[in-house]
Amino acid sequence: MKKNASPSIAVILPIYRDTTMTLACIESALPAILTLPNAKLIAINDASPDEDMQQALENIAKKYPQIIHLLVNEQNLGFVATVNRGMRYFADHDVVLLNSDVLLPDADWLTRLYQDAYDSDDIASVTPLSNNTTICTFPDFLQDNPIPFGLSVTEIDAAFKTPRYPCVEAPTGVGFCMYIRRKALSEVGYFDEETFGRGYGEENDFCQRAIQAGYRNLISPNIYAYHLGGVSFADEKDALIERACQVIDKRYPNYHSDVQNFIAKDPLRTARIYRLVQLIATTDLPKILHISHGTGGGVEQQLEELADVLGNHAISLTLVPEGDNGLVKLSLSIRQTADSLYFNFAEDYDNLLMVLNFLGIGLLHFHHTVRFGEQIFSLPNDLNIPHLFTIHDFYLLGGNPTLSDETGVYPGYFDEALQNPMYPYPKGVSRESFRQQHRRIVETAEIVLFPSAATKEIFSDIYRLNKTQIVVHPEIHRNISAPIMPIAKKARYTIGIFGAVSREKGADLVEAMAIYAAKQHLPLDFVIIGYAYRPLKQVKTTGPFVRQELTNLARQQGINIAFFPARWPETYSYTLSYAMDLGLPIMAPNLGAFPERLVNRPLTLLFNHLDNAETLTKALYEFICDFATTDTTPVMPISRQDDHFYTTDYLTYVKSPKVLSKVKLLPAQFINVDKKPAVRMNSNEKLVVNLWKIYSHPSMRWVNKIIPFRVRRGLKRLLSRQAIHDLVNKYDNTK
Structure with a gap:
C-alpha cells in the first residue's frame, strides 16, 4: 500500500435477525465507508426469518x-460460513468483521481502524474498545457496560480520537468489529x-493461528463502538460458547x-483511564x-443506589482510603468494577486537586472521614x-460509630462520659480536637442530611448545624x-435475622434467645441470612452473600418473621428494607430509625432493646400466637411516600463545572496510573484471617469460654481495623 493511500477494505456484515437493529448498524457504518475510495460493504442475508429483512x-x-453489495444465502449457512463467503467476495481486500448489533461512531472510525492495522507489517487483526466485549470493554474491564452517561456513540468516541495511543497486543481479537489484513488472511486461511x-470461537481460532504464523492481534484504544451483544445467537449462545471453549482448549492448550x-x-488500563x-x-x-470509608455496608449501598436514582443526569465518583498506608483511591464511577487512580494523600494532594479540577467536580458529598x-x-x-454531609452513623461524635459501651450495647442515651475501648481516638487526638476538625466540614456544609430524626436529635446537641433535612435513602x-x-x-x-450480625447488631442476644427457646421447647428456629461475628449455638447461618441474593435466600429458608x-440506634437499616419488601411480619427495637420506619405498620412489634433474652423470646412467641x-x-400497610429530595433538590447544590471545550490530555505526571497497589496482606492481616478461620470452626467453640470477647476483639483491632469480611476477601484474592 502506498504511503497515505487507504487499503481496499470490505466490511462484512452477516445478517440474521432484527431488521431495525441491522439498519441502524448499516447507517452508522456507512459514513466512514463512504469517505474511503476503496471501501465496500458486503451485507449477507443468511436466510433471515424476519419477513421485512430482505x-x-x-x-x-x-x-x-456502488458501495453496498447485497448477497443472499438461500438457506441458513451459519455465521462462520457466511463470513467466509464475504471474505472470498473481494479476494484482495482487507476485511472488517461487523456484527449486525454494533453501532459505529462518526465518519472516520474505519480510517482510524486501518491506520492502527498498518502500524507494522506483522499485524493480523485490530479490535476497538466497546461496552460489552470481554477483554476490550470500556469503561469497566470485563463488564457488560451501559453506554456511559447516556451519551451517543459518537459523543463517547470523540474522547478516543486524540491523542492516539499505542495499541495493545492480545491473545485474541473479538469478532464484533475486527479488522483483518488480507496479507495475514491469505497466509493463515479463512x-x-x-x-x-x-x-463463537472462530475468531479466537483464527487469531491463535495468526500468532503461530508470527502475526500479532491488537486491541485499539483509539476507537469506541457500541455492541448490543447476542442478537444473532440469543437462543443458543451458552451452548455455542461451551463447545467453542472445548475446541480451543484442545487446539491451543496455552490459550x-x-x-x-x-x-x-490489564495492559489497557492506562488507556481506559485516560x-x-x-x-x-x-x-x-x-x-x-462522594467521600466515604470504602468498607462496604449501608454506605456503599446508598452510594450505588443514589447513582441509580440520578441515572444519566449526573456523574458520580468516589474517594476512599486504600488501606492504612496513606493511599486514597479515586474511582471514576460508583461501580465496584470501576477503574481507579491512586494517590498518596499527603504527598500527592496537589496532584489530586489538579485531577479533580480537570474533571470538573462540582460537589463534594461527604459520607465518612475515617x-x-x-x-x-x-x-x-x-x-x-460546595459540600454536603450525610450522617450514616455516630462516628463524628467521638469515633464510636454505634454509641455502644464495652459490652456492645447502647445504654439508651448519649453520654459524653461513655467510653468504649474498642474505639480509641488516634494518637495525640482528644475528643474536642477530633470534633473541632469535623466542625470544619460539618458546620460549613450547605446541608447536613440525616436518614432519621432520631439520628439528628443526637447530633444537634453536639454540632451547630447550618441547615439540615431528614432524607430517607432512595428505595x-x-x-x-x-x-x-x-x-x-x-x-x-x-x-430470620438478616446481614452480617456483629455484637452491636445483636448476635449474642440472638444466641441467648435461641438457647432459651430450645430449653423451653418453643417451636422457634433462628436463622441468620448471612453470618455472625462468631459461631452461635442453636442458630443456623447461611454464610456471606451479595445483597442481590438476600431476598431469594430468605424465601429458600422459609422465613416467617424478620x-x-x-443493640444500637441504627440510622437507617437496609436489611429492614429487604424484610419490608418481602412482606414479612417484623419484630424490631424501639430505637433509632426502626420506630420511624415502622410507624403504624401492621404485624409489627417494637420492643425495648435493653430487655433480656428471656423477656424478648416470650414476647416473640406471644406475638406469633396472637397473630397466627x-x-x-x-x-x-400504609403506603410509604418516597422522599423526592434526590430527584428534585439534590443536583441544585452542584456548582456548574468549567467544561473543557475540546479534548485535552491531562499531563501524565498528574495521573499516576501505575500507583495501583497490588493485593498484599501484611503479617498482622494474615494472622487475623488465620485466627478467624480457626476460631470459626465448630470444634473451636470452647474458645468462647476461655478467652473473653473483649480480649478477642481487642486483639483483632490491635492487629487490623479492617472488617473481617474485607480481610477474608483480600486474603482470597492474594492466592
Missing part, C-alpha cells in the same frame, strides 16, 4: 449501489467453518492461560465526588466548591410498602 436491505442497497459453523495473564496484567478522564472532563453533566488524613478537611475550600429496588403476609399457623416458625436484634392464622390474605 426488502429493507434491498431498499438501502439501492441508495448506494475461518474454520466446519468446526465453528454456527459461530486460556494467556487470556488470564492478559486479564491479570479516555474516561477525558470523557468526564468534556461532558457538561453535574459531577459529584482513615483519611487531615487534608480531607481542607478539600472543600481548596476546590472552592428504587425494593417495595417497602409491599403487602404483609400473615403468620400462617404451623408446627414450627422460622425467625427479627432485628440491634389460617387466613392467607395479605395485609396492606
